Amino acid sequence: MQVHTKLTLATLATLALLGACNRNDEGRTVGQQVDGAVAKVENQAERAKDATTSAANQVGDKAKDMGITAAINAELARDPKLSALSINVDTVDGRVTLKGTAPDTASRDRATSLAGAVSGVLAVDNQLNVTPGG
C-alpha cells in the first residue's frame, strides 16, 4: 500500500515537472521562434545584400574595363600615327591587350605607354605588329 502511494506520488511529481518543462519550453520556443525568424530574415537580407553588392561589383568591373578600353581608343584616335581602327583594345580586370598594327616601331612602343597612362590600367600586353602604311 505504501509502495503504491509512493509510486503514485513519484508519477505525479514527474508529470508536474514535465508539465512545467513543457510550459517553459513552449514559452521559450515562441520567443526563440520569433528570434529565429528575425535572424533568418536578417540573414537572408544580408545574403541578398552581399549578392547584390557582388553583382554590382562585377558590373562595376566590367564597366571599368569598358571605360578603360574606350579611353585607350580615344587616345589612339588622338595620336597622329596610331589608328584606333587598326588596333584592337581588350581589357580584362585592368589588364590591356593591344592587337593589330602600328605604322612604325616608335608608334608601336608609344602605344604601350599611352595605354599605361590611362587611369585604372595595371598592365599592357603589346602584341602590335609594325606594318608600314598599315
Add this chain to the structure above:
Amino acid sequence: MKTTGQRIKTFIVEDSPIILENLVATLEELAPVQVVGWASDEATAVQWLLKDTQACELVIIDVYLRSGSGLGVLRNTAHAGLAGKCVVLTNYATPDMRAKCTSLGAHRVFDKSGELDELISYCTQLSRPPQTPAVPAGGVHN
C-alpha cells in the same frame, strides 16, 4: 633607332605611368628594344612572365611597385627558366640593394637617375648575339 629586326623584346615592370612613358620613349629612341609588355605590380608581372617564359629577352624591373615589389618579381621568376635577362632599374641602387637584387638573380642593377646610359649600352650589347658570352652553366629546367 630606325633599324628594324633585331630589336630585343623587352618587358617593363614599373608602377609609374610617367616614368614608363619616358623610359619607353628613351629606349625606343636610343636602344634597340621593342617593348612587348608592361605591368605595374608584382602579381601581374609574374603572371605575364610565367605565362610564356620565352616571350621576351629582357625584363626591366623597378623595385618599388604598386603592390608587391621588384624583388618579389625576381624571386618568383628566378627558377622558371626565363629566356630573358632580368635587370633592375631603381632609384635606390644602394650597395645593399644591388647585392640583394643580384642574389635574387638580377643580371645587372642600374640607377634610375645616373645609369640610364649604362642600361642603354647594355641593351645594345644584348642585341648583338654573337658577342654575348656563353650563359654561365646551371641552366634550370622546370
